[in-house]
Every structure is written in structure tokens, then in C-alpha cells.
Amino acid sequence: MNSRNDDLIALAALGELTETEAAELDAAATSDSEVAAELAAALSAAAALQRSIQEVPPAMLRASVLGAITAMDQDVAPAASNVVSINRARSRRFAPLATAAAVLLLVAGAVVVTSINDSASTDSVAAVMEADDASTRSFAGSLGNSLVAAYSPTEAALVISGAAVVAPEADETYQLWLIDDSGGATSVGVFRPDEDGEVSVRFGDTDPSDFSLGVTLEPSGGSAQPTMPILAIA
């Protein structure tokens, strides 16, 4: 057990792991049974402390909670197993006419895309990535291991950054979605990697804190609703 893992376990018990740290600890616990056992023991000890200090919530909260889950499916947050390969997504590229109709319904104002080759844009992406309050998430899926999302409340912006991302065909684009607990998807915008496969894009006025982020491959211009399987999820 090294001191780094000790620090991460302490932060896990405190509920203060960042996304990156959580992934690091997850990997350590997966590969080292001692770390897994130490983590379990620390979390159990912290939970046991808390079980001795309870406070009954207001009665109306019970009704509110039970009302909230009534129409809510379980395990609807897209899991890694729901992520498909880009090739499989492409096999569905020629969608039925309904898809074309959906594209026509795309609300222009809903999509805000920043040119990835613009140096000013690069600076604006860096501003979010380097903000003191930036939180990051790593995407899992078939768009490479480097794709990350970062959100800064002070910048009021969400950025997507990555390298070696597979380029869509000329008539395709990647589209980023906010996915809520009920599985509803709201378009954030569309993006493409540059000729070197790098993605660096900023979406303003987008707070992903209460959502999963999903990326789909869509017809050029984007879609009103996802028409393709999810390629990457964070």
C-alpha cells in the first residue's frame, strides 16, 4: 500500500474524490486486492460512524422521494455496456426517412459549435480546463481513451478535449448530449476532430453537473434527438 493509495482511500471515505482520482483508485483496487480490501474497510468504518449519528428527515420528503421514482426506470443512466463501436454505429448511418425529418427539426439555436482550429477557441478551451473550479470526466467508449469533458462554473462552459479521435465521414458529425436520469437527451452541440484527430471544443452556458454526457454519430448538422447508438459516455 503506497501513500498515494492511502490518500485516495481517505478522500473516498470523505466523498471528495475527483473523477480522475476515482478512476485512479478504481484501477488500483481492481489490480490490487489489498487496496480493494483497505478501501472497503475504510468506507465501512466511515459508514458505521455515520450509522450512529442519524437524523430523521421531514415526513414530506418521503412522499417527494417516492413520487420522484414512480415514473423513473432503474439503471437508465447509460452504462459502458451500452456503448457501441463506431463501425457498428456507421452500419446504421443510413437511417430511415424519419431520421431525415428529425434533422429538419433541428433547432438551430440549440447547437453551439466552436471552430476547433481557431487559436482563440483553443485559449477559451484552456481557460476552462485550467480553471480552479474545473471538474473533469473521462469518456469511455470507442472514441479513444483521451477524450475528456471539463466543466467550470466560473467559466460557465463545458469543453471537450481529446486526441487521436476517429474522424467522421464528410456527411457525419459527432453530437454531444446531456442525458438525464430518465434517459432523456438534450443536444449540447456537434463537433468534429481536426485533421490530426484532435478535439478541442467549447460549449457555453452548459452545466452538465446533473447529467451524463453521451456522444453519438449523427448526420452532418446534427439531429434533434439521438438517432444512433452511443459511442462514448462520461
Added chain:
Amino acid sequence: MMATLEVPFATPHPWQHDHIAEPTSDLPTLIKRVQRGDQAAFADLYDVIAPMVFGTVKRVLRDQAMSEEVTQEVFVELWTSATRFDDTKASVSTWAFTIARRRAVDRVRREQSQRRRIDHLGRRRQDEEPLTDDTVVSSIEAEWVTRALGELPSDQRQIIELAFIQGLSHSAIAQQLGLSLGTVKGRVRGGLRRLSVTLGGES
């Protein structure tokens, strides 16, 4: 929604059940029913663990209304993610506590960011609602906690109490005590390890 830390928990230590038992022995049955989408079972689960969840959240947030909001978020996450719960890796209450603490800390971070933004705009900072120490002290019901905490070295006991009884973040503890972040994390880790040894004879 923040990603949930998915870790391969080891089998819970015996002391979890011997010294400060799960709120009810029906929890394993309840969670299996919840995993099948049984909302009545979820209502029963709520009744059993809500005081622990709300207590965890309120220790961190110190605000009644915000604690109620976050507690609801916690239970929604417990419902939606129940199918991923593995009872061979953690107890139900450890699972719930982990989600509750993380959600509460996330809310604190968001509120702090929002407050910084408001401060930046020159608006007046609102005073925090103080933690009601009397409530905390009077709600410590299990003797074993006092006993186990009493066996910790004083420096670890102080940190553990601030973190898990008072609900402070490690940075807040560091600031309050004038310690480095690394020292606080080390004492949290050491304190929890000693508690495990004290209560279960196993680290």
C-alpha cells in the same frame, strides 16, 4: 450526474454487523426486491436508511432545505443504480453512505463556486447556517462509537470527529487546525484503519 465510483469492495468486515449492525436484517431482502423494480420495497428501504442518509448529508451541508434536496437526489440515485449494487462487495448502508457523502460534497463544491461567482460580482456574502452541535451530540446513540473513538490517538480522533461527526471537508479541517492537506488525509486514513482494527480485529 457525476460518475459513481465502482470499486471491487471486499466482503464487509464482521464488526459491521457485530458492533453497529445494519439498520435491519431485512436490508439484503429489500435491496433484492428493489433491484427488481419493487417500489414498495424501496419505500421500506427509505424508511430504514433515510435517517442515516439525511444525517450524513446534513452534517456536510448544514442547511435544512439543501439537505432535503440532496437527500432526494441520493435516493433517486439509489433507485436508478440499484441494479448495479453488488451485496458481495459492500453492505447496503455503506453503499448508501458513500453516495450520500459524495452527493453532499458535490453540492458544497457547487455552492462554493456559485458563492465565489457572486462575490466576484460584488454581492453580499450570506452567512452559513451554523451546525447545531446539540443535535449532533444528542444523536450519538451508539456507545461503541464513543468507545472506539476514545481508543484513537487524540490527533486522529480530532480529525475523524471533524470529518464524520461535524461533516467537514479535509480542506476545511486543514484550514481550521492549521495543518497541511496531506497531514489531514493521513490522519483520516490512519483513524479509519484503527477503527477497523479496533472493531473488527482486521485491517
